Amino acid sequence: MQNMKTLKYFILIIFIIVISSECKAQTFNSTINKYYKQTQQEYNKFKKKRQKEYNKFKQNYLKEFSEFKNNYLKYLDRDIRSINLMTFDDKIHIIDLPLNLRPKKGESNSKKQLKLLNWEKYNIKKLEPSIFKEISKDPKKIISLLKDLKHLNFILKKTDKPLKKTIHTPRKPKRKEVSKNNIPHGFPTHYIRISSPFGWRKHPIYGRMKFHRGIDLAANKNTPIIASANGIITYAGYNDGYGIFVKINHLNGYKTGYAHMCRTIVKNNQKVKKGEVIGYVGSSGNSTGNHLHYEVYYKDQIIDPNKTF
Numbered sequence: 001m002q003n004m005k006t007l008k009y010f011i012l013i014i015f016i017i018v019i020s021s022e023c024k025a026q027t028f029n030s031t032i033n034k035y036y037k038q039t040q041q042e043y044n045k046f047k048k049k050r051q052k053e054y055n056k057f058k059q060n061y062l063k064e065f066s067e068f069k070n071n072y073l074k075y076l077d078r079d080i081r082s083i084n085l086m087t088f089d090d091k092i093h094i095i096d097l098p099l100n101l102r103p104k105k106g107e108s109n110s111k112k113q114l115k116l117l118n119w120e121k122y123n124i125k126k127l128e129p130s131i132f133k134e135i136s137k138d139p140k141k142i143i144s145l146l147k148d149l150k151h152l153n154f155i156l157k158k159t160d161k162p163l164k165k166t167i168h169t170p171r172k173p174k175r176k177e178v179s180k181n182n183i184p185h186g187f188p189t190h191y192i193r194i195s196s197p198f199g200w201r202k203h204p205i206y207g208r209m210k211f212h213r214g215i216d217l218a219a220n221k222n223t224p225i226i227a228s229a230n231g232i233i234t235y236a237g238y239n240d241g242y243g244i245f246v247k248i249n250h251l252n253g254y255k256t257g258y259a260h261m262c263r264t265i266v267k268n269n270q271k272v273k274k275g276e277v278i279g280y281v282g283s284s285g286n287s288t289g290n291h292l293h294y295e296v297y298y299k300d301q302i303i304d305p306n307k308t309f
């Protein structure tokens, strides 16, 4: 009987221990659940916020992207129009072409150029911002892409100049304008078309960017080139890539440069007047066709010649 009693107590004690440990486990579980719920809530909050940020970037990026596409297509269209304006193949546009675009025998340079531009236009039209698939985890990448796009749009807008369709003849200065004749003004030659404008040019999307220091005026060989203002010749002769080159100091902070001539008829230190012939259009130096490369400087800084026309 005594043994049975002891056993009963023993069982009771075991029972109490089991119950209390069960209670402890339950409180532990509920704490964990509470904690988990809390973190889940915070995580969701965080996720929501990130998603908002991401969506904002995405929206901006898409906007910038479509603007870029439009700007670039406009840029290409302008080049295509400029080629169509050509009355003859003046061999000015020479670009390294991919193998499949190499011209066939007898194909002109302008045709080659048109082919390249249309090919680029086709590629640009197809271009999609598929980029999001891979960068959704990295908002930093989106920011840098957005920056790149904004930069490209900036460049494209800068090169967006209206196309000249008429043939310009340098005009003779009137008497009233004599005082103005010390400042470069007007076109220095009778040109057919502007074959290359001032500034950043060509294939901004493919990274082949080059700064064009002047304006290229396509003209027939031997077309007279005139001084765009009164001044003193500071260079007349061969100058590497510039070929036969003339530089004039206009003594008021302005200087002008005339490159790729076939010949010049002025000498160093010679005084020239606005409208005076200084040489003739050619294709000397680093040139692929007859044109005048015209540069304007102000206080030794290169400036856009367009501002002086």
Ligand SMILES: [Zn+2]
Binding pocket: 196, 212, 214, 215, 216, 293, 294
């Ligand atoms: Zn040039």
